[in-house]
Amino acid sequence: MYKKRFDGRKFEEIRPTEAKAGIIKRADGSAMFTIGKTTALAAVYGPRELHPKFKQDPSKGILRCNYNMMAFSGSGDRVKPGTSRRSREISLVTEGALNPVLDLTEFPGTVVDVFIEIIQSDAGTRCAGICAAAMALADAGFPMKDLVSAVSVGRVDDKLLVDLNKEEEDHHEGAGVADIAVAMMPRLGKLTLLQMDGFVSREDLAKVLEMAKDACKKIYDVQKNALMEKYK
């Protein structure tokens, strides 16, 4: 029985969240997104020339994401620098999470690069990265249908909850853990990312996705306010 969360939060409560837009001055757009002890930075460059040429799309610009966890970001175990199977996958799903909102038809044959760096990690890094990247793209002035807000939800033992931290993610007692990364377009309420580690019943998944919806609304408000704050 998981009665009380390790950090004392309510089950549907996200960690303290903070965001800031325009932190990297030389980038075309940038943002920072912090949720609990997880912090992601995102910087956008482009549209620019795309090589190799066969990757160019003559109908629109393409989005290229690069997720990286910094060597000192983790729990003390050194993260091996450079690309890995994991970072490659997260880069790809981040592209998938952002592409539905982004409109690059104005920039055919080009590439827009988004670099995501995790400077502190305490679980939920791909979600924090997506939140930061969506803000950075908006900050760069690209036309977008909506923002993208992301959060991890899941099941720890017998309880459904939102925004797992590392301690919860690694909890092995009882029925174990299901860690579900969710990204959604807050206005439309549609999902752009759904991944899971572990297992969850059909009923629980439906319930936990409703919880994710509410959590994403809260995250959306933080993102929105941070973007507006830049011009206050």
Added chain:
Amino acid sequence: MSELLIKDKDIVVPGQELALGMDFLPNSGTFRDNDKIISSQLGLASINGRVIRIIPLNGKYAPKRGDTVIGYIKDMNFSNWFVDIGYAYDAVLSSKEISSDYIERGADLSQFYDLGDVIVAKITNVSKLKMTDLSMRGPGLRKLTDGRIVKISTVKVPRLIGKEGSMITMIKDLTSTRITAGQNGLVWVNGDDIRKERIAIEAINMINDKSHESNLTEKVKEFLETRLKENV
């Protein structure tokens, strides 16, 4: 029932609902989703009667026919120059487009414009894939040999020029400089007095940073007058 959800000059984020009902019309930076008007860009909302549009606060240059731009000669071959105008791909200036004089076949083009030269040119044509053709035929189109180049955001060029050129004329008059603003965000400034030239550049950078503030012309005028009065 139509309802406006924002005020004029409000800062809005992508995906934000701007108005309900069919009485309002979406313009640039916005789109209609059933009975709602949604913002697709981070920027200032501008409401003009029933028309809602977004004045963007950031964005990269995309070439448009008829734009006057400032560019660097990056490459050349037997009949063309390739000009960096701040877009992902270079614009092409054909030797036929530089003057009505006859240029002999195989003539050395570097006698007209050499690598690294800076030119003011007009965009004559933009293909669907944003292949851009330039021309040097027209008033004010020339090679720049003196002065300085200041880089500002392309979306702030209209603000620098002002209503019917009010802002740029004021800076020119007060600082007795010559200024050419390219739509791509490169601005050429040249004055006989180096101090006044620098003050003009400060004013241009000020417009770049504070373009979202109201009464900017007044503020810039005040800034220029105090700076010019200072004793050196």
